[in-house]
Amino acid sequence: MKKAFLTLLFASAFAQAQNGGLPPDLKAQVLLDRAHFSPGQIDGRYGGNMKQALLGFQRARGLPATGKVDQATLDALDDGQPLLSSYTVTDADVAGPYQPIPESMADKAKLSALTYSSVEEALGERFHASPALLKKLNPGKDFSRAGEQLMVPNVAASAPLLPAAKLVVDRSDHVLMLLDAGGKTIAQFPASTGSEHDPLPVGEWKINGVGRNPDFNYNPKLFWDAQPGEGKARIPPGPNNPVGVVWIDLSKDHYGIHGTPEPGSIGKTQSHGCIRLTNWDAALVADQVKPGFPAILQE
Known part of the structure; x- marks a missing residue:
C-alpha cells in the first residue's frame, strides 16, 4: 500500500x-x-x-x-x-x-x-x-x-559557485568541502575516501593539475584486489572509465580526486586511496581548482 x-x-x-x-x-x-x-x-x-x-x-x-x-x-x-x-x-x-x-x-x-x-x-x-x-x-x-x-x-x-580558496577532504564524514578565503564552507560533496588497504593519505597537499576525459593506466601492482594474471592496460576515456570524466592530480604520487562510473556507490563503498566523487561533482570541483591549489586531507 x-x-x-x-x-x-x-x-x-x-x-x-x-x-x-x-x-x-x-x-x-x-x-x-x-x-x-x-x-x-x-x-x-x-x-x-x-x-x-x-x-x-x-x-x-x-x-x-x-x-x-x-x-x-x-x-x-x-x-x-x-x-x-x-x-x-x-x-x-x-x-x-x-x-x-x-x-x-x-x-x-x-x-x-x-x-x-x-x-x-x-x-x-x-x-x-x-x-x-x-x-x-x-x-x-x-x-x-x-x-x-x-x-x-x-x-x-x-546559482554560480563562489570562488574557492581551499579544498578539504574529511575521511570520517566522507565529504569533500570547498572553502572560501575566510574559511567558510561554500560547497560540499559526498566522497569515497580510501579503505583499510589503501587509507586516505592524510596531510597537506596541492593540486598538480586537471585532466578531463582521461585515459586510465591500469597497473595491477597498485591494486590490492587485482585479479591473478592481470597485466597493465590502457583503459579508454568515457563516463564509465574507472576514474570517470575527470582526474584532479594531487602532489601525492598515484593519488587524485576523480569521478566514477557508479555514482550510486559514492560515500557508501571504499576506494583505492583516492577520493571518488560523482562525475558531475568532480567536474564542478575541477572548475574551481588550479595548479598549486591547497588540498587538505584529514581524518
Missing part, C-alpha cells in the same frame, strides 16, 4: 512541484544539489549522503545541525525556482552510442571508449539522478523515443 502511494506521488510530481508538493526528501535533495551541498545521486531517499549534505548546509547557514529535513532548512534552501523541469528526449540522446561495459580491465581496454550503457544512465548523469528515480517520475514514458517529454530534477537552476 505504501509503495502504491509513493508511486502516485511521483506520477503527479510535476504538477505538485510547482507548489512545492514533492515528497520532502526528494525536494530537499534537489535544493541541496542546487545549493552546492550535494546529496550525491538524487534518488528521493534519505540516507547517509543526504544527512551529511543537510548537516553541511545547516552549519554553513548557522542553523541547528540536525541532519534532518526540517522547515527551517527547507526555508533556507528555497531559491524560488521550480523543483522539476520538462525535458524532451533528442535524436542525439537516442543515438548514443551505448554499449554494455565489461567487468575485466583487459576487456575494457579493447573498447574505443567507455560510453554510457543506456540512455537512462546518460540522462541520469545529466540530471544528477538515479535512473530508477527518473522512471518513477515518468511512468510509462519511453526514454528511447526522440520527442518524449520527461520530468527531471531542475538541477540547471543552480
Whole structure:
C-alpha cells in the first residue's frame, strides 16, 4: 500500500512541484544539489549522503545541525525556482552510442571508449539522478523515443559557485568541502575516501593539475584486489572509465580526486586511496581548482 502511494506521488510530481508538493526528501535533495551541498545521486531517499549534505548546509547557514529535513532548512534552501523541469528526449540522446561495459580491465581496454550503457544512465548523469528515480517520475514514458517529454530534477537552476580558496577532504564524514578565503564552507560533496588497504593519505597537499576525459593506466601492482594474471592496460576515456570524466592530480604520487562510473556507490563503498566523487561533482570541483591549489586531507 505504501509503495502504491509513493508511486502516485511521483506520477503527479510535476504538477505538485510547482507548489512545492514533492515528497520532502526528494525536494530537499534537489535544493541541496542546487545549493552546492550535494546529496550525491538524487534518488528521493534519505540516507547517509543526504544527512551529511543537510548537516553541511545547516552549519554553513548557522542553523541547528540536525541532519534532518526540517522547515527551517527547507526555508533556507528555497531559491524560488521550480523543483522539476520538462525535458524532451533528442535524436542525439537516442543515438548514443551505448554499449554494455565489461567487468575485466583487459576487456575494457579493447573498447574505443567507455560510453554510457543506456540512455537512462546518460540522462541520469545529466540530471544528477538515479535512473530508477527518473522512471518513477515518468511512468510509462519511453526514454528511447526522440520527442518524449520527461520530468527531471531542475538541477540547471543552480546559482554560480563562489570562488574557492581551499579544498578539504574529511575521511570520517566522507565529504569533500570547498572553502572560501575566510574559511567558510561554500560547497560540499559526498566522497569515497580510501579503505583499510589503501587509507586516505592524510596531510597537506596541492593540486598538480586537471585532466578531463582521461585515459586510465591500469597497473595491477597498485591494486590490492587485482585479479591473478592481470597485466597493465590502457583503459579508454568515457563516463564509465574507472576514474570517470575527470582526474584532479594531487602532489601525492598515484593519488587524485576523480569521478566514477557508479555514482550510486559514492560515500557508501571504499576506494583505492583516492577520493571518488560523482562525475558531475568532480567536474564542478575541477572548475574551481588550479595548479598549486591547497588540498587538505584529514581524518
